[in-house]
Amino acid sequence: MQAYEFINSLIPPLKLSDRAGMALNWMEEIRTDALPVVDEGKFLGFVSDEIIFEVNDPDILISKIEVVSGACWVYSDKHIYDVLRVSADEHSNLVAVLDRENTYLGVITMEDAIAAFADSLSIKSQGGVLILSMDMSDYHLSEISRLIESENTKVLSSFITSDPLDENKIKLTLKMDKPDLKHVKATLERFGYRVIDHFQEETGISADEDRIGNLLRFLDI
Structure with missing residues (x-):
């Protein structure tokens, strides 16, 4: 690219x-x-x-x-x-x-x-998004991916942004290949990761559809 x-x-x-x-x-x-x-x-x-x-x-x-x-x-x-x-x-x-x-x-x-x-972030692909907050020292994508894959879900893309509320923390945004991420979210939280937001694309749930739409509009896609 x-x-x-x-x-x-x-x-x-x-x-x-x-x-x-x-x-x-x-x-x-x-x-x-x-x-x-x-x-x-x-x-x-x-x-x-x-x-x-x-x-x-x-x-x-x-x-x-x-x-x-x-x-x-x-x-x-x-x-x-x-x-x-x-x-x-x-x-x-x-x-x-x-x-x-x-x-x-x-x-x-x-x-x-x-x-x-x-395209590079697979934003247009079907699936859901989780946003995690953590210290930079706790960021190990291989470990996070392993936990996600234990729920038969794959990470399509990820990116890091600084947390405007805490300069010592980062926000990790993960796009995954499954629309329903409740089990992934529960697994990550069980291992101490803090999930601060999610955008779950799921047919028939208008609130989550709105959240996906809001995310895409925020990214201006």
Whole structure:
């Protein structure tokens, strides 16, 4: 899942000699609010429709308009996780992709990156989700997986986030291949793990369906 695999070929780069009016027309046509600016193969940053509207001159050259997010790029061999991190750091819906010679290759949209993220975490697969809270020193995925597999359930994906309420703890999110996780939850709790939330996808239980929907909306999938 390297960055170059997700380049969106429909988003063209602007040249310094292009005019603002043309940039707005392109943005409207492809339904984006920004476009990359490239000069002789080098990525300079992005021009947004907001900046162009502030300038209020459709004939002005792109070279005369301020570009932003010049650091919003990744190398082509970086993982999709790096794309999401850079996007969050730069508050940008587009991330440029460069080769190791710093030559511009294209851009990735956050819609494409999030879809790839969802696939990598098996979010779209059937199953349930458990969220555990623990000290980092207690995190041993092999042991947790062994307990889960003892209930004939497999871990499809997992990821760790810091706990905003306690800097010494982490949250471990586990996506599993079974919708009904009550036995898995009971087993983990029996061995001292603290399950702080669950999203159980089960036909006929509207509350749990709502919880799955809320999780997907939170992840913007």
